Amino acid sequence: MEDYTGHVEPDGDWQDRVDGHLFVRKLSVEEMDNNCYVIACTRTQEALLVDVAARPERLRQALEGFTPLAAVQTHGHWDHVRAWDGIRDDAGIEVWGHPGDGELFPHAVDRELAGGETLTVGDLEVEVLHLPGHTEGSLLYLVHGESRPHLFSGDTLFPGGPGNTFGNADNHRRILDGLEELVFGRLPDETWVYPGHGDDTTLGAERPSLQEWRERGW
Numbered sequence: 537m538e539d540y541t542g543h544v545e546p547d548g549d550w551q552d553r554v555d556g557h558l559f560v561r562k563l564s565v566e567e568m569d570n571n572c573y574v575i576a577c578t579r580t581q582e583a584l585l586v587d588v589a590a591r592p593e594r595l596r597q598a599l600e601g602f603t604p605l606a607a608v609q610t611h612g613h614w615d616h617v618r619a620w621d622g623i624r625d626d627a628g629i630e631v632w633g634h635p636g637d638g639e640l641f642p643h644a645v646d647r648e649l650a651g652g653e654t655l656t657v658g659d660l661e662v663e664v665l666h667l668p669g670h671t672e673g674s675l676l677y678l679v680h681g682e683s684r685p686h687l688f689s690g691d692t693l694f695p696g697g698p699g700n701t702f703g704n705a706d707n708h709r710r711i712l713d714g715l716e717e718l719v720f721g722r723l724p725d726e727t728w729v730y731p732g733h734g735d736d737t738t739l740g741a742e743r744p745s746l747q748e749w750r751e752r753g754w
Contacts, residue, residue: 542728542736544571547591550598554578556682557659562730563598566590568615569733573688575679576602577658584608584657585623586677586688587732588631589615592622599629605657608649609633610690610732611671612640634666636673649675665718667692669711670699676719685727687719687739693729695737697749705753712750720746 540553542562550563561574570589576582583602585595587610607623609631610616620642623629630646638644649655651666657679665676670691677688691699698715701707719727725740 542730547594555684555686558679558681558686559583560686560730561598562736563594565594566615566618570615571730571732571734572598573730574598574602575657575660575662575677575688577660580658582658584655584662584677585629586610586730587616587690588619588623590618592619592626595619595623596627604629605655606630606632606647608655608677609637609641609645609675610677610688610692611674612637613671613691614640616690616732617642634673634675636666636668637671638673640671640673651675667711667714667718669701669707669714674699678723683726685723686730687723687727688730689719689732691732693719693742694731694733695729695735695742697742697745697754699732701754703754708753709750712746716746 544564546564546569552561557578559576559578572589573586575584581602583604585607588607624631632647633645635648649664653664655662663678674692679686698711727739729737
């Protein structure tokens with residue numbers, strides 16, 4: 537894990553890491569610097585793709601050697617769904633997501649996900665966290681490696697704060713309440729956070745700023 541930095545360039549090389557039976561691949565696609573991830577079991581090679589953001593041929597390349605069970609969406613904003621047809625129709629990989637973002641998705645999901653359920657990926661268990669605020673159907677995915685938890689946060693948590701709530705005070709409160717209850721309130725500082733754009737962070741790096749984020753209102 538020491539060689540992994542979490543920094544990838546749009547349409548550049550991906551980065552891989554292994555933590556016990558957990559394999560993570562991170563790559564960024566197109567001008568919005570959308571991060572996509574492969575979560576895989578090193579024993580069975582079963583995998584999930586996180587977000588069908590763009591560049592379907594690149595995403596399919598990142599999945600070579602694995603048996604993809606599905607693509608799971610963090611949310612439905614346009615920049616996270618542009619490869620939907622190329623993954624769902626061309627590659628035959630189902631797309632799963634939360635029904636709260638049904639109006640944002642370009643098509644109906646193949647499976648509706650709910651907070652609290654667990655997705656079995658080989659020997660891994662991936663917990664689904666429903667945390668509205670950025671969108672109604674925003675989901676995070678939590679999987680425990682041998683050395684630490686790994687949290688795929690979409691556009692809900694970034695280095696420096698929560699995702700954009702577009703000036704809506706209620707949604708800002710909801711996203712922070714959800715982060716404190718479901719994430720910071722139950723997970724340790726060493727939890728690694730993989731956001732929907734840009735570099736990674738840890739909960740320990742972000743925890744001291746929780747009150748500041750609440751007070752600033754965005």
